[in-house]
Amino acid sequence: MNRIDRRGPAAIMGALALAAVLSATGCSAKPSRDSAESSGAAPAAAGLDQKGGPGQQVAPGAANKPGQQDTTANKADLRVDQRTIIYTGSITVRVENVDEAGSRAATIATTAGGFVGGDERTSNTSSSRAKLVLRVPAAKFASVVDELATLGRQERRNIETQDVTEETLDLDARLATQRARVESGRRLLSQAKSLSDLVMLESELAKREADLAALEAKKRRLADLTALSTIDVVLLGPKAEQEDDEPDTGFLAGLKGGWAALVASAGVLLTVLGALLPWLVVLGVPVVGIIWLARRGQRRRRAAVTVPPLTPPASAAPTSKD
Missing domain, CATH: 1.10.287 (Helix Hairpins)
Known part of the structure; x- marks a missing residue:
């Protein structure tokens, strides 16, 4: 009993000392862990954006509001200079000399960096005209059209665009x-x-x-x-009539169309007849001759074969009886 009583106070003092050491150790370790967590949280927050993606920094005040989507990256560039457009145009100019104006139009196209895609000219005493197809760079399309209008008196201009972006x-x-x-x-x-x-x-x-x-x-x-625009140029002489793109309607237009169809049909019929006439001459004359000879032979045969007329037989003379 006495041994137990003497060891009791010593054991209690040892336990209190051990608890003090453990509490001191725990207090010193907790601040270091908290500082590590706080120091690691800042880089992690700096390396994440609103969607949690790594490596994207978010500028102050640039965060989207709740329910708002960021469409800046997906927004297409709608500027005019960034679009793909096809330019086509046509212009009709009345000039004094069609050949000279056609040469000048070709020079305008080649000077602008283009070329002549087609050239059709008609020259006569009554009317002269020329149709040219010019291919010019799209950047100089408007200036070339304006320069072509100075060749003479402009009578028609039509410009069309097609956005193919x-x-x-x-x-x-x-x-x-x-x-x-x-x-x-x-x-x-x-x-x-x-x-x-x-x-x-x-x-x-x-x-x-x-x-x-x-x-x-x-x-x-x-x-x-898109790189080269197309311009259809029509050059008319002083007496040339301008072609009307819109068709005529009404009674007179129908009469004119019917007469044109009749003339065209008659022309086709005469053409076919002219093509068949040589064959009719070559083949028809022998056939007609053969038919004539055949009929003549038949008439001769009919004339040669004669039938004697039928006569009653002679009656016997009467005999007298004594």
């Missing part, structure tokens, strides 16, 4: 996809291990390459139309 973007996307398909087909073809797989992959690769070639041709055609 969406078609161009869609074609570029299809080209990228088709090129990727061709490349994958070539890789699969190089890895073919059997003859059946080789034949199947060659057929599929040929089809993909044909589709790619068609898309590339369409891309080149679209690029040509």
Whole structure:
């Protein structure tokens, strides 16, 4: 009993000392862990954007409001200078000398960096005209049209535009996809291990390459139309009549059309008759001669064969009886 009583106070003092040491150790470790967590949270917050993606910094005040989407990256460039537009135009000018004005129009196109795509001219005493197709760079389209109007007295001008921006973007996307398909087909073809797989992959690769070639041709055609604009130029002489694009209507227009159709039909009939006349002469004369000879022979045969007339037989003389 006495031994237990003496050891009791010593054990209590040892336990209190151990608790003090443990509490001191825990207090010193907690601030370091909190500081580590706080120091690690700042870089993590700095490296995340609103959507939680790494590596994207968010500028102060640039955060979107709740329910608002960021469409800046997906917004297309709608500026006019960034769009793909096809320019086409036509102009009619009355000039004193058609040949001289046609040469000047060709010079205007070549000076602007273009070329003459077509040239049709008609010259006579009553009327003279010329039709030219000019291809000029799109950037100089308006200036070339204005310069062509100075060749004489402008009588008609028509300018049209076609926006093919969406078609161009869609074609570029299809080209990228088709090129990727061709490349994958070539890789699969190089890895073919059997003859059946080789034949199947060659057929599929040929089809993909044909589709790619068609898309590339369409891309080149679209690029040509957008890079070079088309201008149809009509040059009229002093006495030439301007062609009317709008058709006439009404009774007089119908009468005029019917008369034109009658004249055209008569012309076709006479043409066919003129083509058949030599054959009728060559074949018809012998046929007519043969028919005439045949009928003449029949008449001669009928004349040669005569039938004697039927006469009653002579009656016997009466005999007298004694």
